[in-house]
Amino acid sequence: EIVLTQSPGTLSLSPGERATLSCRASQSVSSSYFAWYQQKPGQPPRLLMYDASSRATGVPDRFSGSGSGTDFTLTISRLEPDDFAVYFCQQFGSSPLTFGGGTKVEIK
Amino acid sequence: QVQLVESGGGVVQPGRSLRLSCAASGFAFNIFGMHWVRQAPGKGLEWVSKISYNVTQKSYADSVKGRFTISRDNAKNTVYLHMNSLRTEDTAVYYCAKDGGGPADFWGQGTLVTVSS
Secondary structure (H helix, E strand, O other), X not given: OOOEEEEOOEEEEOOOOOEEEEEEEEEEEOHHHEEEEEEOOOOOOEEEEEOOOEEOOOOOOXXXXXXXXXXXXXXXXXXXXXXXXXXXXXXXXXXXXXXXXXXXXXXX | OOXXXXXXXXXXXXXXXXXXXXXXXXXXXXXXXXEEEEEOOOOOEEEEEEEOOOOOOEEEOOXXXXXXXXXXXXXXXXXXXXXXXXXXXXXXEEEEEEEOOOOEEEEOOOEEEEEOO
């Protein structure tokens, strides 16, 4: 099983600041099989990024993804109030599909 | 637009069974795989199971293998999760999600399953 470790667990930032979220895999993952999701309280997750760096429909361009192999990054260039949420990474190239434990981006 | 509506959750005693349903609309259900993903209260996401569009492939997390069964009825645009021998650690919100060729690109609102005596 591929274990995904996200860091930090919590990121305390102010609106307008840059957020950098990390996801490290225990084994190499093809970027074609890597995604990021956003979840707000009381809501289901929403697909944010796929293929590690492609934005899903409707996702603003302040979100960007990068990485390959075992290290992946989600960057939010300038935080908007709507961006404060929990973010999960996922790999779906190897069964079982696995998610990271999540990074909470909170208002400082 | 894509809609996924889960139902069938509730409170159940350990060792009992429950069947979850997910009614899909707004897309060609019969050509997409479907997932079940769960989230225990205050915890992260755990993938549970996936079924291919034509039912030929099914996969499960180790934590549910042998106890849960995924199925679908393409005529009814519905995917199911049959859960047997439920344990307290199965308590979670269960989401169904459409497979967008890899990632889960649309999710339902979820249905809460509570396993408690």
